[in-house]
Amino acid sequence: MAPKVLVVLTSYGYIESAKQPTGWYLPELAHPYDVLTSKGVEVTVASPKGGVAPLDPGSVEPYKEDASASGFYETKKHVWENTTPLSRFLGGAASEFDAVLYPGGVGPMFDLATDAQSQALIAEFVAAGKPVAAVCHGPVALTGVKLKDGTSLVAGKRVTSISNAEDDSLGIRDHLPFMLEDRLRELGAVYEKAPDLWGEKVVVEDGGKLITGQNPASGKGVGEALVKALGL
Structure with missing residues (x-):
């Protein structure tokens, strides 16, 4: 039977304070999606509200020369325009799926x-001991997760996410509820990042059970780490 991965996208599409659209970031879904499906993995996509998960329009043009991202944008709109409400997967998703992935944006x-x-x-x-993966701003989904003993999921774990410097280079610090790098550090995570701004960085922790990627350049690597964690 083909392995199954659940992808969770954002339902949030507009930053009121910045008066600009946002959403999920194209290569952070396209790259891991291509890696996973090339290995026969079945991908199901959910979002908090279901229906159309807003794609950040600013993530399309910069990747028009990127075959994976542009191809995904042109041929896979059904993937993000018909997402299933997250509520449908509660209390059983870990038995139905082999891993979960959170793209950023x-x-x-x-x-x-x-x-x-x-x-x-x-x-x-x-x-259930199954892999959890996230890219760029996606690891923010990990920050509120507590283990059974009440400790943070990321406490003492090596993780990465978009860095403060990268968020600052986007000019969005004043519009964010908090800085993700700072939050991960506050929770006791061992935060790692690439030496260069926007450089690829993938951190694999817990023997493949926790996979994080720093930025758009890390999407493919996260997909590859997930494939490895699934034993494919």
Whole structure:
């Protein structure tokens, strides 16, 4: 039977204070999706609200020369325009799926950061010993997850995410609820990042059970680490 991976996208599409659209970031879904499906993995996509998960329009043009991202944008719109409400997967997703993946984009900072259903979902996968992966701003979904003993999921774990410097280079610090690198450090995570701004960085912890990628350049690597964790 083909392995199954649940992908969770943001439902948040507009930053009021910045007066600009946001959402999930194209290569952070396209690259791991291509890696996973090339290995025969079945991918199911959910979001807090279901229906159309907003794609950050600013992530399309910069990747028009990227075959994976542009191809995904042109041919896979059904993947993000017909997502299943997250609520449908609670209390059983970890038995139905082999792993869960959270792509980034700025949107997750506003909904998945505090979404109780998402936190319960991740806790299910952790309790079942199944891989949890996230890219760029996606690791914000990990920050509210507690283990059974009440400690933070990321405490004492090596993780990465978009860095403060990268968020600052986007000019969005004043519009974010908090800085993700700072939050991970506050929770006791051992935060790691690439030496260069926007450089690829993938951190694999817990023998493949916790996989994080720093930025858009890390999406493919996260997909590859997930494939390895699934034993494919």
